[in-house]
Amino acid sequence: MKVTAVGGYRAIGRNMTGVSVGNDTVALDNGLRLDMLQMYDSDVTDVKRLSREDLIRLDVIPEMDRLKDVRANVISHGHLDHVGALPFTRPKAPVVSTPYAIEIGRREYREGDFYSVDYDQHYGVSRRIDVEFIRVTHSIPDTALVLLKTDEGNVVYACDYKFDDSSTLGKTDYQKIRKAGKDGVRALIVESTRIKEAGKTPPESVVKSMLDDILNSIDDGLIIATTFASHIERIQMIMDAVEKTGRKPLILGHSMMNHIELAERFNYLDMPPSARVYGTPKAINHALSEIRKNREDYFILATGHQAEPESVLVRMIENKFRFRFEKRDSLVFCASTIPVPLNIANRSVLESKLQSKGVRIFRDVHVSGHASKEDHRRLLDMLKPEHIVPCHGSLDQRSAWAALASEEGYELNKNVHLINNGQSITL
Numbered sequence: 001m002k003v004t005a006v007g008g009y010r011a012i013g014r015n016m017t018g019v020s021v022g023n024d025t026v027a028l029d030n031g032l033r034l035d036m037l038q039m040y041d042s043d044v045t046d047v048k049r050l051s052r053e054d055l056i057r058l059d060v061i062p063e064m065d066r067l068k069d070v071r072a073n074v075i076s077h078g079h080l081d082h083v084g085a086l087p088f089t090r091p092k093a094p095v096v097s098t099p100y101a102i103e104i105g106r107r108e109y110r111e112g113d114f115y116s117v118d119y120d121q122h123y124g125v126s127r128r129i130d131v132e133f134i135r136v137t138h139s140i141p142d143t144a145l146v147l148l149k150t151d152e153g154n155v156v157y158a159c160d161y162k163f164d165d166s167s168t169l170g171k172t173d174y175q176k177i178r179k180a181g182k183d184g185v186r187a188l189i190v191e192s193t194r195i196k197e198a199g200k201t202p203p204e205s206v207v208k209s210m211l212d213d214i215l216n217s218i219d220d221g222l223i224i225a226t227t228f229a230s231h232i233e234r235i236q237m238i239m240d241a242v243e244k245t246g247r248k249p250l251i252l253g254h255s256m257m258n259h260i261e262l263a264e265r266f267n268y269l270d271m272p273p274s275a276r277v278y279g280t281p282k283a284i285n286h287a288l289s290e291i292r293k294n295r296e297d298y299f300i301l302a303t304g305h306q307a308e309p310e311s312v313l314v315r316m317i318e319n320k321f322r323f324r325f326e327k328r329d330s331l332v333f334c335a336s337t338i339p340v341p342l343n344i345a346n347r348s349v350l351e352s353k354l355q356s357k358g359v360r361i362f363r364d365v366h367v368s369g370h371a372s373k374e375d376h377r378r379l380l381d382m383l384k385p386e387h388i389v390p391c392h393g394s395l396d397q398r399s400a401w402a403a404l405a406s407e408e409g410y411e412l413n414k415n416v417h418l419i420n421n422g423q424s425i426t427l
């Protein structure tokens with residue numbers, strides 16, 4: 001069995017790992033590196049102007065040609081750093097994932113050959129490889145651990161996940177994880193995003209009490225919140241909290257509209273009857289012009305949690321709409337700043353503009369969707385893999401994974417492997 005690091009092994013994003021058994025290869029994930037192009041929640045139209053070679057050179061998409069004999073592209077979940085490169089790598093082999101991620105993939109890459117596989121089903125890649133999905137919690141619906149069953153042993157791909165037993169969007173299938181462990185795991189390929197955080201990642205329910213507390217404390221001005229458009233559980237939580245205040249929710253932004261429409265179709269989201277969603281600049285402008293007097297009757301949820309230049313929030317502060325911020329308005333960031341220099345700079349500019357207008361700012365009303373060190377140790381306990389290949393992180397982050405593994409009796413270069421983009425190991 002050969003494991004090939006294609007993307008996501010130098011920095012977070014543009015995830016792709018190859019697993020080959022004989023002449024059959026599965027490509028795991030097909031992601032974009034988002035921060036390189038400042039497009040966390042925006043469309044991929046800007047990127048489409050660049051050539052595939054440029055996108056590889058700029059570290060935006062994985063160099064998929066490194067993999068030979070790809071029989072299937074298996075996608076773990078619908079975040080763009082896992083599925084967003086499909087329209088650029090344009091794989092000919094079938095794209096296989098859970099139903100919600102398949103719908104997101106299909107929107108990105110219309111010509112693809114998609115197979116939606118439920119948690120009680122499996123997909124035969126070849127005579128030698130079979131794929132199953134194990135339900136797990138994260139920050140987008142329908143996230144899965146990928147279980148590859150091969151005649152040279154089984155592989156579990158855990159990228160991304162957290163263990164949140166309070167999640168309202170489905171429970172982690174611990175029984176199936178333990179069964180995979182009992183059946184034997186040749187290799188665990190596992191994300192490293194938050195491995196350096198001690199302890200356990202707090203559950204999403206923590207955000208609920210933070211939000212209720214903040215919204216209860218504000219009784220004047222307009223309230224504006226921003227979060228990840230794909231974070232459906234969070235959007236539901238925000239809507240539930242707003243409903244209690246009696247304010248009318250206006251949801252603004254193209255990506256918000258797209259994700260909400262999809263989640264409602266899958267019954268993952270139940271919007272309050274008073275909520276209105278606006279996607280186009282014209283519709284947003286019209287909706288915002290409604291808020292002149294009685295600002296305290298409204299609540300806005302808008303794109304722009306990373307202060308992306310094209311987001312609704314940034315265009316609001318730049319007076320691109322018929323709207324002006326006023327003293328005693330409030331802005332709630334239901335996201336932390338993703339720590340890359342461009343985001344930090346954009347966010348700082350946005351906050352100082354807001355502050356100069358007297359807007360109250362509430363930061364970091366957020367918990368991560370990624371497992372921390374003790375969550376990872378728990379996964380190790382359940383799976384007891386023979387080999388560990390940390391992925392989705394810088395060398396520094398992946399080294400922290402190796403340190404955890406060594407606490408559990410693993411040895412670097414013997415059964416823990418730190419490989420870089422373009423390298424392979426044979427197990």
Ligand SMILES: [Zn+2]
Nearest residue numbers: 077079138160
């Ligand atoms: Zn993710």
